[in-house]
Amino acid sequence: MAHTAYHIGREALRLLLVRRGITFLRTKTRKGSPDPERDAPAGIGRDPLGLKSVSSATDVNIVMGCDYYAERFHPGGLAELGEERMAALILADIVDGVASTGVRAGVIGEIGLGWPPSHSEVMALRAAVRTQLASGLALVIHPGRDPKAPFECVDIVTRAGGDVSR
Numbered sequence: 001m002a003h004t005a006y007h008i009g010r011e012a013l014r015l016l017l018v019r020r021g022i023t024f025l026r027t028k029t030r031k032g033s034p035d036p037e038r039d040a041p042a043g044i045g046r047d048p049l050g051l052k053s054v055s056s057a058t059d060v061n062i063v064m065g066c067d068y069y070a071e072r073f074h075p076g077g078l079a080e081l082g083e084e085r086m087a088a089l090i091l092a093d094i095v096d097g098v099a100s101t102g103v104r105a106g107v108i109g110e111i112g113l114g115w116p117p118s119h120s121e122v123m124a125l126r127a128a129v130r131t132q133l134a135s136g137l138a139l140v141i142h143p144g145r146d147p148k149a150p151f152e153c154v155d156i157v158t159r160a161g162g163d164v165s166r
Helices: 010-019 048-058 078-095 119-135 149-159
Strands: 107-112 139-142
Touching: 010 048, 078 119, 107 119, 119 139, 119 149, 139 149
Parallel strands: 107 139
Antiparallel strands: none
C-alpha cells in the first residue's frame, strides 16, 4: 500500500490530535533515568508507545529518532562509554526497538551540538555516523549557533565516513 507524505504545521497537528482526544501534553515525555544506556536520546526522553498510540489514533505515520542530543542533556558517564558502545546503543533502537517496546527508530537524531562542539557532542555525532553506516538511515543534526557550525558538522560527518546527503 502506497503512503502519501503530508507536511503539516504545529497548529494543524494540534487540531488533528484534539479531534482524536489527544493533547500535546499527553505526547510529551520525560526520561526518568540518568543511565546512559537507557533509551537514547538520553536526557530528553521519548515515549515510543505513546508515539505509536498517537500514530494509530490519527492514522499519521510518525518517525521516531534515536541518538544523544546536546551535551547539557547527556546523561552522566556518556563520554566514558566510547563511540563504539554509543553506536551499538543507537543501532539497537533501530534494529530491536526502544527498550522492550518493539517500537523502532526510523532516523538518527536529532544530534545536537553547541558551539564550539564539546568532546562528548563530537563523540555522539561520530557514533551516529557509525550507526548510519550500519543502518543506512539519515542523520538529523542540530548545529551550534554560529555561522561556522553547519560546516563543522559536515566536516565531522565527512571525516568519519558518513553520507552527508542522508
